[in-house]
Amino acid sequence: MDVKLLTAEPTADERAAVDARLGPPSSAWDGGLDRTPRDLHLAYGGKSQRDRRHLLLPALQALQERIGWISEGGFGYVCERLSVPPADAWGVATFYMMLATTPRPKRVLHVCDDIACRIKGAKAACDGLRAHHSPPLAHGVVGGHGDARPGTHVTLNEFHGAWTTSPCLGLCDVAPAALYLEAGKAPVERSLGDVTSDAAMGLLGGGAEPADVLAPAPLGDPTKRVAPHDGTHIGSLGERRLLKRVGVADPTSLASYRAHGGYAALDRAFALGPEGVIKELNDAKLLGRGGAAFPIGRKWEAVRTQPERERYIICNADESEPGTFKDRVLLTGDPFAIVEALTIGAYAAGCSKGYVYIRGEYPLGAERIQGAINQARAAGLLGENVAGRGFAFDIEVRRGAGAYICGEETAIFESIEGKRGEPRNKPPFPVQHGLFDKPTIVNNVETLANVLPILVEGGAAAAKIGTAQSAGTRLFCVSGHVGRPGVYELPMGATLGELMTLAGGVAGTGTLQAILLGGAAGAFVRPDELSLKLTHEDTRAAGVTLGSGVVVAFDSSVDMKDVLLRIAQFFRDESCGQCVPCRVGTVRQQESLVRITTGKPLGGVSGELALLDEIGAAMKDGSICGLGQTAYAAIESAIKRLQLVRA
């Protein structure tokens, strides 16, 4: 296709950043600087260029990391390299919140003000920054009805950084948290905990810096370390199956992984054969841990039996559900396990390519998983001939760029393909038409982590853990007002009370007001419901959900209406905007809650509650994907289960 390109030229830095990701241009036809006599006679590119469309997001990310924002010149160069129409690429660039299309300082601090951080001091930190530093960077893009042009919102100063509020960063255990990004030749990405406004201003202004809580712990005797990084507590009731190596084995060493039982499951898989592997998973009754609880064995079998030979397996590490950080702990603490489990999945279902789609806010996780892949490849455990068994499989890491919706399984496909992360309508299902329209498995990080112990223990033995309908152990992310926020592994069937005790009981005022179970798409439970058994069947019977294993505890001091407003804000910010019920419904829902909380309800509070119910029903029934379908869930539970808003 003839693509009308932009006239702005890229700077040398921009060119270098893009070329580092895409490789140098092959000729003047795809952006090369020198027009050779040969170029004047022969045209190159075309389809071969367009086939690299899936590299659009990585190329834009390269600009963002190097320059701090995406200028017209840099943007145009990416379009030229990949032969993507600029308008089309603009749609992609403006979809992801970590990509800036207006000038920004090189240093930007993303301060989490989501639920778990909010109740632990994030509001004070943000207020302090507003008062003493600058207003936050505006979200939104140039040209729409939510136009955000530079200059109107923030004064740029190249020596000082800017800041912006952020949805949940997956650092709820070290709340209040922030993500520090510094663009440049050697970009800096750091996850920070216990952030105060003074510490944040120090960081942005070049003063004292807050602790880098997720920095790799100093190497020593790996067995003596209790956690993969400071600040995170890890615990369990009974045997650790998923957290076994976390904080014990060195996550940067394949040898250490092997020494702690690594790659035993892959050997077992080769002994069992593809069908044998799937049988074990079925025997273990393993259900997906991402929220939908779909049987993994059936998913793998469905892909295994497709006539199409080109198949993919994706590890969904886009963990962005507010309050969730278990995948972060697995990715940083036991990355080789994910590589091994993907290899087993690929062997069982006949996939030759795997992807780890990790959220952009997890720099250390991305580094660790990439390191694990590199070491596995060097050891012959990935590549053309995996472990000498004659099967080819390799894994590529793709980083998200700030979009909760990309955790939706079909939105992942769109994102990897280099498009806006807009979910697809189902059916057709991913096992038939997934990534690049080929049969695809998408599994959550925790689901994959479960595969290893199942193969080692045997499916039947694994099924004995937990309850009849909810087998195995489950990771819970406990945060908010508890003594020891962290990740806890419990056999299914343990109670919420047991989990709370394990996590050090109620902290803060010491009086529990409510617990958010399952995330922003989950539900609130009352303090008198601590005997609730954490299983699929018991939570379903109680009208709540396990969701992604989120447990946020709120003490008696928390203004729960503020929490509800934040949840409503989260969904309107994170809606992709594709379908009407979600795009407008999440806004109308938030507006209604604002009217209620500011004491200006339309038609009385009962009128607003009836309106919310109708908006919620339309979102649940009419939205394309799970985001819209669950956007009313937590708010509904707060109204109906906590009776937080009374007519």
Added chain:
Amino acid sequence: MTMPHLKLVQLSRPTREPKRMIELTIDGRAVSVPEGSTILNACQALGIEVPTLCWLETLTPVNVCRVCVVEVEGARVLAPSCSREVEAGMKVKSRSERVDLTRKLVLEMLASSVDLSTSPGMAEMLAEYGAAPERFGECETVAQPVKVDNDLYVRDYAKCVLCYKCVEACGEDHQNTFAIAVAGRGFHAHISTEFAVDLPESACVYCGNCIAVCPTGALMSKREWELREAGQWDESKQTQTDTVCPFCGVGCTLTLHVQEGEIVKATSPLDNDITVGNLCVKGRFGWRHVQNGRTPSAS
């Protein structure tokens, strides 16, 4: 000279297998449609009316507006009839309490955020479902100034319901120009050129095929917009005459919309196999010479 190869090609041309027929019931009525049909197709076969906004027979369904949702027995949520393929034994309800509630809410959500004053059939649809958008009170809208940056057509995105039709028509479905795309996210998602540049700086070729598919009048030829602004647009005084475009040898059908002796708009019928409603800049906008010197207002 013999051409055995050509002959072989002709002989081996596959005869298209007749499509399998799928039987299903809609509102209790049995219907049989070819495999690959959508629920909407099946409804149309039965003469059941299903409202649509983002669907058009000449475009790939994007199923984003959700006014065409129907209830499929056994499904957890409603299904978009415009894109869901029929399955044997499917039991569909084209109207039900759930269907009507979702349609009503979707219409209310749109009417409360978008200016629907030039959307044909919208007032009737709102009435049919009892939509009362005012119950959302004072709420956020997509209101913004109209974009007039060229002589041929205007873009009034305060009227945009984000049906994606213009993007599809500009892109792979029809024109392959890719001048516009959906940009931004959530409620702030909108149709845009790169960096929101004006149309003359974009890849736009002014075929106006986006105008032809716009269901709300957000995209409108400049002449229609001028007449509407002046309060002179009057469809009751308009006639439509089919003719052949005089410009090139393709011979696209032109439908000339004439108001009081003046051509005010040119369209092309959707049911033409070759052009499926599309024209180029000459056909869509190149008719002013016909009346130059006759109607000063059309200069």
